[in-house]
Ligand SMILES: Nc1nc2c(ncn2[C@@H]2O[C@H](COP(=O)(O)OP(=O)(O)OP(=O)(O)O)[C@@H](O)[C@H]2O)c(=O)[nH]1
């Protein structure tokens with residue numbers, strides 16, 4: 001259940017980017033989460049939705065990009081990508097690998113829109 | 119319509135506080151470990167045994183994390199060493215700001231080894247740096263030998279694995295060999311200890327390992 005603490009931090013950071021103009025709103029927040037970060041996207045979305053009620057982020061959408069695990073084998077040199085969690089090179093089975101991606105947990109961008117009808 | 123590029127780590131605040139803590143520990147030459155496991159694997163038992171065997175050799179202090187109670191701190195309290203309880207009020211992991219507050223109560227103490235017992239959970243504590251030098255993960259034989267495969271992030275981030283409750287091996291379906299193999303497939307650098315906290319097995323090697331990491 002650390003999705004709740006993660007959602008709180010997303011809200012805290014995103015609020016720092018809120019525009020001053022009253023007619024500009026946050027349309028979406030895009031985050032990247034690696035497969036190794038132990039975050040359940042559905043649970044994170046649920047927590048996010050329940051936190052933004054009655055805040056300036058109300059109505060915004062959380063877009064989650066899941067980042068696969070990419071490993072680079074130091075033995076055979078091959079790069080590989082996997083969706084299931086493994087730390088062995090699929091090519092030569094070596095455990096001497098470097099993790100190139102999959103541990104991400106970051107906010108990549110925030111999209112704003114102007115509502116001129118207000 | 120406009121897009122702002124942010125590219126910031128979601129847990130950056132925790133990471134920043136953890137780095138502050140790491141800095142304070144370094145200044146005071148404190149070696150610190152973050153002890154993680156499922157509920158009931160024997161974290162507090164290992165701390166008790168460590169104090170028993172080492173409190174005359176070096177100075178130990180303990181920060182206890184618990185969801186609801188101060189029972190673990192009460193167990194450590196009888197040893198007459200500095201201990202602080204953190205109650206997370208339902209949260210499933212410790213965060214750096216909680217440890218920073220707890221450490222304020224220990225600042226004046228002479229400490230060589232600081233043990234931080236995390237909340238019993240093999241998933242959530244993995245992502246939260248507490249400023250510790252090393253993570254130590256405990257698995258007890260009653261949990262089975264597949265745990266490293268099911269909770270890889272925790273085993274990947276740990277420096278040492280304590281296999282606890284080896285006295286129960288005759289009664290459970292758990293192969294030490296498979297458990298070791300699974301753990302090393304996730305993290306080939308894991309230092310592995312085989313321990314029984316209740317039968318006093320394997321503890322000397324553990325204490326020596328701790329001692330070899332002390333900074334003064
Ligand atoms: N047989 C056996 N039992 C043990 C051993 N180590 C701990 N136990 C028992 O396991 C139970 C849980 O031990 P704790 O030390 O409280 O476990 P913990 O990980 O601190 O538990 P939480 O803090 O609640 O997550 C207790 O009843 C211990 O007596 C061991 O080596 N062998």
Ligand SMILES: [Mg+2]
Pocket residue numbers: 161162163190235
């Ligand atoms: Mg305990």
Ligand SMILES: [Zn+2]
Pocket residue numbers: 073074075076077078089090091092093094
């Ligand atoms: Zn390879």
